Amino acid sequence: MKQSSLGHQARKRFGQNFLQNPGIIRRIIRAIHPKPGQHLVEIGPGLGALTEELLAAAGELDVVELDRDLIPILRTQFFRYEQNFRIHEADALKFDFAQLANDERPLRVVGNLPYNISTPLIFHLLSHSGLIEDMYFMLQKEVVERLAAHPGDSAYGRLSIMAQYYCEVSNLFLVGPEAFHPKPKVDSAIVKLKPYPTPPHLADNPKDFETLVRTAFTQRRKTLRNNLKQLLPVELIEEVGIDPGIRPERISLPEFVTLANRYSLYLQQQSQSESENTHE
Structure with missing residues (x-):
């Protein structure tokens, strides 16, 4: 019509x-x-x-x-x-x-x-x-x-x-x-x-996953190291087997989930450390 x-x-x-x-x-x-x-x-x-x-x-x-x-x-x-x-x-x-x-x-x-x-x-x-x-x-x-x-x-x-x-x-x-x-x-x-009923590659914290992916692509032509420097130390990117010197468009979905899960753990460790320091 x-x-x-x-x-x-x-x-x-x-x-x-x-x-x-x-x-x-x-x-x-x-x-x-x-x-x-x-x-x-x-x-x-x-x-x-x-x-x-x-x-x-x-x-x-x-x-x-x-x-x-x-x-x-x-x-x-x-x-x-x-x-x-x-x-x-x-x-x-x-x-x-x-x-x-x-x-x-x-x-x-x-x-x-x-x-x-x-x-x-x-x-x-x-x-x-x-x-x-x-x-x-x-x-x-x-x-x-x-x-x-x-x-x-x-x-x-x-x-x-x-x-x-x-x-x-x-x-x-x-x-x-x-x-x-x-x-x-x-x-x-x-x-x-x-x-999917359940995502095949499951993030421990979907909000952290969203934050990490969004931050990784803030500047497409920059490396993962540069884009994620405010979120995650470079040695933790290397720890999960991902080269921090490559651009985000080279990283697969499972790798992003792995990286996000390491980021979630890092945040937990940071929070725990701050809590311990407060009580000392």
Whole structure:
């Protein structure tokens, strides 16, 4: 359904590019394979291109939409689903997805995400990964490449490591600009993120892991030694068998977990030492 048929102009400030290619829509729905009884959540339904198919297949849907002008359009379009179509007028970046997990069913999250918020939104959703069965997103191609990148790839970085720590990442297929109205200036891609029940490489303290990874990539062209000097003595990096003279994009996820666990132990030892000194 084209935006002109409903009189809604895509808004640049919301990063709106409405999907309108029926072939691409069908291909996305085949990948998601929604079924009755599943708890589906759509972020940014726009004019309902995917919404129509998701509702038809699953029979119920929660949607999170920020643009209040779209909400009456969506209510009118899907009025026949009544209470099974639930609209949450909210900014997905601030939305508490835990409030949707009100029964035993895990969430299946879908979205054609605005390019300008896609990375922080993925980090926000990863914080709810324990409630989520899987996620299917339309993103800028470069973001999907970053999510799926391996050590040594130019796209490999903090987003790659954090997404792959929590999820199995699958780069599914490309979508060209002509599938949208208005046409974006970049190519898009569909990615699947499937959270692990338990991460295969488990950090002792996930917060310390996040801190270490974020700090390691503060300046990509600098070495691990330079980026981590405020967190971890260089001899402790060497102690776990990692060369402090290499750049962070050369470090694998298991190595980052090992390094983070050493960092957590170091913090505990520092705290214990300070406590002992206080009581002397």
